[in-house]
Amino acid sequence: MKYLILVRGAAWSAALADEMTSAGVQVAAGGLTGTELARGDLASPPATGFYLLDCASIDEAWGWVAHLRDVEVRPVLDPGGHEF
Template structure:
């Protein structure tokens, strides 16, 4: 099953390399800063993402826990089914 890890801490390209070596990597990229309008920002900015393919949610959580302040979401196909 595919999972998206949204990172809000420092981007860790080394973690992406470890994901490749473990065979769970689908995609990963660091993001540049966004263009913002004036005002307050309620949540920390996403600094990058990792898309992984893991057999279990617990394995995906283990990968997500390796970077600070992350959010883990299962990915759905266009038909609304998790894959």
């Protein structure tokens, strides 16, 4: 199952990305550019990066990033709305 980890603020960690790659759970990772225009709640900081993990469960995905501040873990769905 794939999980998208959205990182906000300064929680991004290249060392963690290397560790997850070595463990074989990281599919992709990257930083995000600043926002030019934002809609909705401006109280939460914009996402600054992401990790895409392939884990057996959401608990496993959370286990990799639980020590980071201000992250969001979301299951990734295929176009039909099914988890993959």
